[in-house]
Amino acid sequence: MKKKINETLLELICGILASGAGIEVIDLIVTGVYVQFSGLRFRFAMGLWIGILVAIGLASHMYRSIDRALDMQPKDAEGYMRRAYLLRTVIILLAAAAVHYLKLGYVMAYFVGVLCLKFGAFLQPLMHKFLGKFGK
Secondary structure, eight states: OOOOHHHHHHHHHHHHHHHHHHHHHHHHHHHHHTTTHHHHHHHHHHHHHHHHHHHHHHHHHHHHHHHTTTSSOHHHHHHHHHHHHHHHHHHHHHHHHHHHHTSSSHHHHHHHHHHHHHHHHHHHHHHHHHHHHOOO
16 A cells, blocks of 8 residues: 655755755856866766655655654664664765765765755755645
8 A cells, every 4th residue: 555645745845856956056156167077077966866865765764763763662762773773874874885886876976965964954845835735
């Protein structure tokens, strides 16, 4: 049975994508269009969007973890949330290592993409208003 995506999670994901697109536009303006076709530009973009994909996965995992923990006893929920946090931290570090060693993109751009999770959280109220206009 497929569950409907939570409205808040959808707004968070939209905020992550919007902040990532904003960073990409800022990068294009700062580096200039002449760098667009070089390998440097491509590696930055790849690192950034890999980080954004990881941020979306982290947001989904965080939502599922909180949802499950709410059905547990307080002591069990605390341990479960600690393990879930540790798992997300390990995923961030393993993905950073993969980006670096497989030369998929710049690691710092990857971390900026992961930080889009935080930017998306700040943009969530704005996304709520923006998506609410289209939903009605």
